Amino acid sequence: MNQAEDDEYQTPRWVKVFGIVALLFVLLFAIVHLLGGGFRGHGPAAHGTEQTRQP
Amino acid sequence: MMTPGGRKLALTLHVLASVGWLGSVAAFLALAIAGLTKADAQIVRGCYVAMEVTTRYVIVPLCFASLVTGLVSSLGTTWGLFRHYWVVIKLTLTILATVVLLVHTRPIRYVADIAAQQPLARHELRDVRLQLVADAGAAIVVLVVNTVLAVYKPRGLTRYGRRKQREERALPS
Numbered sequence: 001m002n003q004a005e006d007d008e009y010q011t012p013r014w015v016k017v018f019g020i021v022a023l024l025f026v027l028l029f030a031i032v033h034l035l036g037g038g039f040r041g042h043g044p045a046a047h048g049t050e051q052t053r054q055p
Numbered sequence: 056m057m058t059p060g061g062r063k064l065a066l067t068l069h070v071l072a073s074v075g076w077l078g079s080v081a082a083f084l085a086l087a088i089a090g091l092t093k094a095d096a097q098i099v100r101g102c103y104v105a106m107e108v109t110t111r112y113v114i115v116p117l118c119f120a121s122l123v124t125g126l127v128s129s130l131g132t133t134w135g136l137f138r139h140y141w142v143v144i145k146l147t148l149t150i151l152a153t154v155v156l157l158v159h160t161r162p163i164r165y166v167a168d169i170a171a172q173q174p175l176a177r178h179e180l181r182d183v184r185l186q187l188v189a190d191a192g193a194a195i196v197v198l199v200v201n202t203v204l205a206v207y208k209p210r211g212l213t214r215y216g217r218r219k220q221r222e223e224r225a226l227p228s
Contacts, residue, residue, distance in 0.1 A: 011211075025193075029189075
């Protein structure tokens with residue numbers, strides 16, 4: 001394979017499809033985290049608040 | 056490059072670590088679902104304590120073992136680390152899964168600590184407990200994808216892989 005062939009080379013279709021599916025999966029994961037409050041942090045303060053123990 | 060014996064040893068260790076990681080995450084998912092849905096307070100407490108122990112002593116070590124043995128297998132063979140798309144994707148997914156796992160050890164420990172002290176009410180920490188189920192499910196998807204990539208090894212050289220291949224062909228034998 002020479003330089004010209006190298007430049008014409010296309011990324012395999014399965015890689016493109018995989019990339020799109022992976023992106024959707026990451027978005028779904030992020031949305032689930034946002035709805036669950038996961039991005040507020042991962043410590044007691046983040047996951048506690050109104051749901052934590054009653055005295 | 057590794058010797059044939061070294062390659063087989065590295066591959067065996069990599070398969071053991073990766074399959075073990077998948078299995079331990081599946082056990083974690085079962086415990087996370089049981090912890091969320093079971094009515095018996097003692098079972099729920101046991102689930103979260105077991106999840107923390109499993110994470111600390113099984114999942115995290117297997118995760119790192121899988122990453123290290125995978126790197127050794129790739130770098131010690133002609134597959135390389137950045138030559139084939141499937142290797143690059145598998146490495147990326149493994150690194151992402153490792154980071155997400157390490158980030159989530161803290162909430163796991165937090166829920167386990169509370170569960171160890173006294174029973175958890177059904178509604179208590181529900182978001183976090185639900186989150187652990189979702190995280191474990193996502194981890195299983197990623198690890199299954201990694202397994203499929205490792206078995207099928209779909210074709211496709213990266214730009215770097217093609218350049219290296221060209222250079223190797225140009226070398227006098």
